[in-house]
Amino acid sequence: MTTPVLEARDVTMRFGGLTAVRSVDFTVNAGEIVGLIGPNGAGKTTFFNCLTGLYVPTEGTVSYKGTVLPPKPHLVTQAGIARTFQNIRLFANMTVLENVLVGRHTRTKEGLWSALLRGPGFKKAERASEERAMELLEFIGLDHKRDHLARNLPYGEQRKLEIARAMASEPGLLLLDEPTAGMNPQETRATEELVFAIRDKGIAVLLIEHDMRFVFNLSDRVAVLVQGEKLVEGTPDVVQADERVVAAYLGEPFEGDPGEAEAAEVEAAEAAADATGTASTTKGEAK
Numbered sequence: 677m678t679t680p681v682l683e684a685r686d687v688t689m690r691f692g693g694l695t696a697v698r699s700v701d702f703t704v705n706a707g708e709i710v711g712l713i714g715p716n717g718a719g720k721t722t723f724f725n726c727l728t729g730l731y732v733p734t735e736g737t738v739s740y741k742g743t744v745l746p747p748k749p750h751l752v753t754q755a756g757i758a759r760t761f762q763n764i765r766l767f768a769n770m771t772v773l774e775n776v777l778v779g780r781h782t783r784t785k786e787g788l789w790s791a792l793l794r795g796p797g798f799k800k801a802e803r804a805s806e807e808r809a810m811e812l813l814e815f816i817g818l819d820h821k822r823d824h825l826a827r828n829l830p831y832g833e834q835r836k837l838e839i840a841r842a843m844a845s846e847p848g849l850l851l852l853d854e855p856t857a858g859m860n861p862q863e864t865r866a867t868e869e870l871v872f873a874i875r876d877k878g879i880a881v882l883l884i885e886h887d888m889r890f891v892f893n894l895s896d897r898v899a900v901l902v903q904g905e906k907l908v909e910g911t912p913d914v915v916q917a918d919e920r921v922v923a924a925y926l927g928e929p930f931e932g933d934p935g936e937a938e939a940a941e942v943e944a945a946e947a948a949a950d951a952t953g954t955a956s957t958t959k960g961e962a963k
């Protein structure tokens with residue numbers, strides 16, 4: 677039987693009049709690598725932000741291993757979900773090791789006073805943290821750069837370091853937002869190996885990607901978001917063969933397009949804005 681690690685139920689996210697994510701049900705099971713794809717602006721990052729507590733969904737719930745998550749990023753991390761971001765967010769002036777140690781703070785029990793007084797409990801915990809951080813650096817192949825400043829690493833290694841930092845919180849689920857963005861083909865292949873290795877450590881992985889080859893090679897299952905709605909979900913073979921997916925990427929309309937209502941809303945809003953714009957121009961010209 678498959679065990680769900682992550683379960684999103686009926687998640688909707690609205691920004692004013694714009695529905696960026698609409699009634700999405702979504703599951704990641706233990707041991708799975710799941711890909712989330714969709715054209716630009718489809719709502720993928722917004723959905724990630726709903727999963728990780730960065731946004732409070734307008735409707736719906738997100739559960740991790742059967743428990744509904746509070747929409748607060750640090751509580752989501754503490755529960756067992758870690759993520760990386762589309763744009764690298766490292767502490768540029770900290771060393772490689774320090775960046776990973778920062779990622780461990782949700783797992784260290786030592787309190788503020790213990791840290792300030794640097795008592796024996798703190799020192800022991802600090803040593804254990806450092807050992808664990810070094811294991812992670814070995815795992816991603818950056819142990820030899822432990823004392824380098826993050827900002828001096830080449831781009832591909834900065835991305836790896838972000839993954840190590842996320843793994844430092846000992847997650848059961850890792851969310852990767854465009855892990856290969858800006859990478860050359862060799863770096864992309866290395867990232868593919870790394871994601872398989874992460875899964876083999878028992879961490880489920882959910883990734884957003886624009887590199888289709890990468891996502892279809894890696895994923896056990898792929899879900900396609902189009903205009904905020906889940907259009908198709910299945911094995912890479914099923915998704916690649918689905919003509920609605922091809923149409924969505926080529927921007928062609930198709931029968932039962934789940935985004936039709938949304939497109940009509942946007943058109944109506946644009947028409948209204950145009951009408952207002954014309955009126956104010958006319959007023960301006962009259963002055």
Ligand SMILES: Nc1ncnc2c1ncn2[C@@H]1O[C@H](COP(=O)(O)OP(=O)(O)OP(=O)(O)O)[C@@H](O)[C@H]1O
Nearest residue numbers: 691694695696714715716717718719720721722723
């Ligand atoms: N904070 C926000 N406020 C208002 N609108 C937003 C906000 N964040 C996202 N949106 C809108 O929601 C829609 C979905 O955007 P989102 O970034 O989630 O798409 P995406 O699929 O991740 O796109 P991309 O592949 O280009 O990164 C877009 O129309 C975007 O402009």
